[in-house]
Amino acid sequence: MSKNFLPEQYENDEKFSVQHNYLSQQFSDKDLILEKIKEVVTRGDFTLGREVDKLEESFARLVGAKHAIGVGSGTDAIFLSLRALDLQPGDEVITTSFTFYATIGAIVTAGGTPVFCDIEDDFNISVTRIKSLITEKTKAIVPVHWSGRPCEMNEMIEISEEFGIPIIEDACHSILAEYHGKKTGTFGITGCFSFHPLKNLNVWGDGGIITTNSDDMNLKIRLLRNHGLVDRDHCEVFAYNSRLDTIQAVVANHLLGKIEDITKARIAHADYLDKGLSHVSGIEIPQRNPEIKEVFHIYSFMAENRDSLWDFLRENGIDAKIHYPIPMHLQPAARYLNYKKGDFPVTERVANQTISLPVHEFVQLKDLDFMILKVKEFYSHD
Amino acid sequence: MIDIKVPFVNLAASYKNDAQAISAAIDEIGSSGQYILGAKVKKFEVEFASFIGTKFALGVANGSDALFLIMKALGIGPGDEVITQPNSFIASAWTIVATGATPVFCEVDETLGLDPKQLLKLITPRTKAVMPVHLTGNPTKMDEIEALLSGTGIEIIEDAAQAVGAKFNGKRVGSFGIAAMFSLHPLKNLGVIGDGGVITTDSDEMYDKIRKLRNHGLIDRDHCEIWGYNSRLDELQAAVASIRLHKLDENTCKVRKIAGKYSSELGHLVTLPKSYLGAEPVFHNFIIHTKNREALQSYLYEVGVETKVHYPVPIHLQECAESLGYKVGSFPISEYQSTNSLSLPIYPELTDEQVETVITEIKNFFRKDL
DSSP states (O other): OOOOOOSSSOOOTTTTSBOOOOOOHHTTTTHHHHHHHHHHHHHHHOOOOHHHHHHHOOOHHHHHHHHEESSOOOOHHHHHHHHHHTTTOOEEEEESSSSSSHHHHHHHHHTEEEEEOBOTTTSBBHHHHHHHOOTTTTTEOOBGGGOOOOOOHHHHHHHHHHHHHOBEEETOOOOTETTTTTEEESSSSEEEEEOTTTTOOSSSOEEEEEEEOOOOHHHHHHHHTTTTEEETTTEOOOBBBOOHHHHHHHHHHHHHHHHHHHHHHHHHHHHHHHHHHHHTTTEEEEOOOEEEEESSEEEEEEETTTHHHHHHHHHHHBBBBBBBBBGGGSSSSGGGOOTTTTTSSSHHHHHHEEEEEOHHHHHHHOHHHHHHHHHHHHHHHH | OOOEEEEEEHHHHHHHHHHHHHHHHHHHHHHHHOOOSSSHHHHHHHHHHHTTTOEEEEESHHHHHHHHHHHHHHHHTTTTTEOOOOSSHHHHHHHHHHTOOOOEEBBOTTSSBBBBHGGOOOOOTEEEEOOOBBBGOOOOHHHHHHHHHHHOOOOSEEOTTTTTOOOEETTTTTTTSSSEEEEETTSTOOOOOOOOOOEESOOOOOOOHHHHTBTTEEEETTESSOOOBOOOBHHHHHHHHHHHHHHHHHHHHHHHHHHHHHHHHHHSSOOOOOOOEEEOOSSSSSSEOOHHHHHHHHHHHHHTTTOOOSSSOOGGGGGGGGGGGTTTTSSHHHHHHHHHHEEEETTTTOOHHHHHHHHHHHHHHHHHHH
8 A cells, every 4th residue: 555655755666667657767868958957057047037938938839829827836827827817715616526636725725615526437527517516606617637638628618608607727637638629728718737747748846837818817827926026126916926947947848849759659558558458347448539639647447446456566566556546525625615425426436446557658568568468367366 | 238347146156156066966856857855855954954953944935935834834814914024025925915814014123124112013913923024134133022922922934035044142043933934046145046945943833734735735645634735845956955055154254244345345425234233144135225326326337336226115015015005104214215225236256356346336426426
C-alpha cells in the first residue's frame, strides 16, 4: 500500500521496471535548455520576461485561443479565472468530484462553494445532470477534462448560454486534446493548463497558463497575477502574486517543439494497450469516441479486484497508480459540505475500480506487452 | 541616450559571482527529475531556520503567499482586522484582503516602521494580528510592540520581506512573532532567479498547518484534510537560495559599508535613514528624504545615477484601497515620506567608484541648487 508515500516526493523506485515517472530520462538534451537559462539569468530577466511573452504567444497559437497568460501553477490558473469572474462568498460552482484536490482548492480559495455533479462512464462530468444543479447562486461551471479526455462540450455550452453561466475549463490534463476538431481550453471563458513536472508539457518546477478569447478576462487576469498593478506605482485592485518564472518559460518553450510528438506517443501507447486489453474479462476500458482526441495524461480503466491487481502489478515491477481512490466529496476537507457515501454512485464506483498504467513517451513496446501480459495473467488466476 | 554609470540594481553582476555554482545546481536539478519539494527545499529550510534562529522554515512560492498562508493558518478571515502600515509594498495589504479580512493602517515613524505609540488606539475586538513591516531591512521596534500586545491574544506577523539578516536587540528579525515571512524575489537581499518566499516559525502547530496548506491540504497522496493552495518553492530556486545564503552575511557587511559612506558624506544635505537603538538594519534600500526629491532625482538621472521611489503613492491612497475609506491627510508621516523619499543605489556589487559618483553628484546638485 501507499502508506510511505509522501505527496512531496516522487516515487522513482528502482524496483519498478516500468516506471510511472520518466523525468530523469526526459531531459537528455538539457544542454539546450541550460544555455537558454544561462542567457536569461545573465540578463537578470527573472519574472514575466521575454521568454514568458514568447511562450504566451506560442501557446495561444498552439491551442487556438486569442490570449494566453502565464501563471504560477495550474491551481492558480483556475483560482485566478474564478477571481476574474469576481466570485462572492456563497456563490456556487458546479464541478466534478472525480478530480485532483486543486480543482476544489481553487474554487474554495476563490470564495466559492463547490457543488458536485456525478460523472459518466468516460470519467467526465455528466452534462445531463448539470442543469438540475443550477441555482440562482451558480456563478460558474468547472468541467475537468479528466485524464486528457475532453468533456461533452456541445451540450455544456448550450447550458452555459441558456443560463448565462460561464465555463472555466480545467484543462490541466488535456493539452492538445480535441472535441469535434476544436482544442480544449477554447470552449470556456478561460482554459486552465498546468505545467507541473508530471504533466504532458512540463517544466522544472511549478507553472501554469490560462487561455482565453476574452479581451476583458485577459486584462483582468494580467492585473490579478501581478499585485493588481497597472504600473509600478499604481494599484487598481487588491490582487495576488502568481507569475510563471522566466526560467520555467524557457523549459516550456523548449518542450512546445516536442509536444506534438509527446502526444502522439501517448496516443499510440494507449491505443496499443486498448487493443491488447480489450478482451480481458475483469476490466472495462472507457469507450473511445471518434469525435474526440484524447491525449492520455493518464491511461486508466476499471478493474475488478482493483486493489489486488494493483498489488500484483507492483510486485511484478509495474508502477501502476490509482488516480484517485477517494473522490472529493468524501475527503475530510469536504465534511462541511455534508455530502455522504452514495451521493454520486458512478464517481464512487470509478474511484473504487480505476487503475492507471504508464503510457508516457519513454514506455517501450516491450513494456506495453509486459503490462498486457501481466494484467491478463492476473485475471486468468482469478 | 543617457550613460547609466550607476544602475539602481545589477542582477546580472550578482549572478556572475555565483554563476558556476548556480549553473551546476540547475544542471543537476534539471537532470534529476526532482523539481518540487525535494531534498534542495528541505536543505534550504533547515539552513534558513538555523540562520534566523527559529525552529522551522517553510519554502513557499513567493513572499506574498507567505503572508497569506500565515494568516490562513491563524484562521484569519472575513470580519477580522489586521493592522499594518501604509508606506509598504502593496502586497502587505492585498494579502490581508485576500483572506477576507480588513487591513487597518497604522501610522509610521521616522524609521519608516510602524509607530508603536499609534498602535493601541487601533485595536478593536476584531483585531487578530499586527503585521509590522521591517521596511528597507530596518527593524521595527519589536520590544514595544511585543509588550503592548502581550496577553491580548493578538498575534504578531513580521513582514520581513526586505529584512533577511537584520537584527533587533541581538535577535534576527523573523524570530519575534508567531510567524514571519521573507521574500526571495530577485531584487531582495537574498534573491533567487524567479519568485520565491520563506516562512519562519517556532510553532509546531503553524508548521504543520502551513505544510498542508502550501500543498493542496494533503496529509498524504490520497487524503485532503483541508482545501488548500498550491504554493511551493521550486527545488531550483531553493538551490539558488542555499548558495546565496552562505554569502549573505558577507554581502550585508558590504552594503552596510556603503550605507556608512553615504551617511558620513550626505548627512548635512539630506535626511538620512534612522534606526532604533538596538536595530541592525541590512539596507535593502537606502532611503533619504529631501524637499527637493523630484529635482534631485531628475538631476541624478541626467548624470547617470539611477534612483527609485519606494513608494510614491502610499497604499491607503491607491485606487484599490478606496473602499477602506482613507483620504489624503489620514497618515501625514507616510504621505510626507511618499513625496520626499528617494532610494539610492545600494548593493554588494557597487564599486567604490560608483559610490563616490553618487555622493559627488548629490553634493553637486545641492551646490547648484543654492
